Amino acid sequence: MSDTAAIELLKRAVQLDGEQKYPDALTCYSEAIRMLLKVVKDIPMSEERKRTAYQQKITECMDRAEKLKESIEQKKGFIGGGRIIQALLDGLNEADYLDKMHIWISCPSAEDDKSLLKRFNNTIHMTTSNTVLCNNCDIVLFAVKAKLIKSVCQEIIKTVDNERLKKILFISIIPGLTISTLNQWLQTGENIIRIMYNVNVAKRNGSYAIASSKTNDNNPLQIYLKSIFDKVADFAGNVTETELDIMCALIGSGPAFFCTAVEGLADGAVKAGLSRQLANTLAARTMLGCADILVSSSKHPAELKNDISTPAGTTIYGLHELENKGVRGAYMDALMSAFNRAQTMADQLAKETK
Template sequence: MDRDLDPQLKVGFIGAGNMAFGIAKGILPGKVLPENVTVSAPSSRNLERFQELGIAVTHSNEEVVCGSQVVFVAVKPHLVPSVLSEVCRHVTDGHVIVSVAAGVTLATLEELLPENSAVIRLMPNLPCVVQEGALLFARGTHATPEAGALIRSLLHHCGLVEEGPEAWIDIHTGLSGSGVAFVYLFAEALAEGAVKMGMPGVLAQSISSQTVLGAGRLLRDSGKHPAQLRSEVCTPGGTTIHGLHALEQGGLRAAVMSAVESATVRARELGLRPAAATRK
C-alpha cells in the first residue's frame, strides 16, 4: 500500500511522547524518508530518540506545520486548544491534520482550525513501535476519501489500520489503547502463577511473554473465533478446563468487559467541548 505514497511527502509531529514515537517509527520502513519528518516538543527530554532515527527536531510547532503536509497532533487533550490556536494561521487546504489526543472530538478540532480544514481523528496504540499496532481513524467533514487513503497507506507499516465512525474511536481506546495494559497485567499474572508453583521468575516471564505473543498471532492469523481456539486447547478432564474454571470463578470475563467499559467511558469524559476559536 505504501507504494502509492509520494516519496517526498512531508510529515510532522507536534508532541514527542510514546504515541508520536510509535507512529514515527512505524512509518519509516515505508517510503517516508527520515529527513522529511519533523517533530516538535517544548523541551528536549523526548527528542533524542527521534534524532537517533534521523528525524529533524525543533521546539517550534509552527515550524512543523509550515514544513509538513500531514501533521500529527500528539499532545495531551487539554493542550490541544492552545496548540491549534498557535498554529491555526499556518494551516492550509494542503494540510491533513491528524489528532491522536484521546477524547478530543472532530467537532472540537474543526472548530479550532480554519474553515474547511481536513481533519482526521486517530487512535493508535503502543505496539505501533514494533509495527504490530491496532489503529482506528475517523474522517472529519472536510477530509476526503483520498485523505483517508493517504493516512491508511502512511500508517500501513504500523499494524492493523481501520476506518470507522467517530463513535467507535472511544471504544477503540478502551479496547486497544488501554487494552494493551490489560494484556500486560494478564501476562504478569500468568508469570506470577508459575513462580508460585516453583518456576524461576525470569523464565516464567519469558514463557508468559511468548505465550501471549503466540496466542495472539494464532488468533489473528487463523481467522477463528477465540472461543473456537479455546475449545481446541481443552480436553475432557484435562489441565486447561480446570484452569478455565478457576478463571470463571474469579470473574475474569466480567472484569475484562468492565475494564473496557470503564476505559471507554473515561475516554468520552476526556472529550473537550467545541471551543470558540477565531479562524485565521
C-alpha cells in the same frame, strides 16, 4: 534499444504503485522513463504512430512520477514526541521507510534532549516551535495531552496564516477529541481527521482506524497518510467517531490490559517455582502464539479455549478459578470504563468551545 526491458520495468512500477510502495515505484518509473526515451530515439521518423504511442506512455509515466514525488516529499509533523509517536517511528524505521520521509517533531525538550535524533540517525527535524512545524509541514498530527490541546490550537491560529492552515491535513490521536471540537479551535474547515493506533506499530504489528468527514475521504494527503500507516499496522477501516472511541479502549488501551494478564500469569509461574525471566518470556510468547492462531485461523476465542480444555484436566480447573474471580467480567468492565472515559473527555473538551 529493445523496449522489452522498459515495458517490464514499467509493469513493476505499476505493481509497486498499487502496493503503495511509493518510493520504490518512483524509482522504477524514473528508470522506465529513461529507457523509453531511448527507445523512442531509435524509432524511425516514418513510424509516426509508434513514436506517438510511446511518447504518450512516457507522458503518462512522467505525470504519475511527478505526483508520487510530490506525495513522498510531503512533510509530516508531530506535535508531541511521546511513546506513541516513538513507537510509530520505530515501526517505520524497521520497515526501512523512515529515512524516505520528511518528519518534523515539536516538543518543549527538543533543544535539550537529542536522544530521538541519535536514535533515528538524524532522519527527523526537531523544534520547540509549533509555529515553525506548521509552516513547514503538510500533515500535522496532534499527540499531546488532552488538557494541552486547546492552548496548542490557540497558539497555532494566532501565529500561522489562515491560508496556510487550510492546506494542512490535521490529525488527532487524542482520545475523545472530536473533529467538531478541533475544527472550532482551528477554524480550518474539513481538513481534520482522527486516527487511533497502538504501540504495537513499533514491531509493525499494530492496528489502526480512521474517522473523518465524508468530504475528506478522497483527500490525497489522507490517502498518502494511510499508505504510511499500512507499513506498520493492519487497517481496521473507516469508522464513526463513536466507534473510534470504542477502538481507543480496545486497541489503544488493550495492550496494557493484555500486559496485566501476562504479568499475572508470570507471577503465578514464579510462585510455582519458575525464574522471573523465564516466566515473563513464556507468558508473553504464549499470548503471542494464541493471538497468531486466532488471527490466522479466524477461530472464535471460545473454540480455541475448548480445544485446549480436556475433561478433568489442568486447564478446565484453572478456567473455573478465573470464572470464580470474575476475570471475564473484569475485562468487559475495563473496556467499558476506558470507553466511557473517552466519552467524558469528549464532553469536557466540547464545553471548552462554548
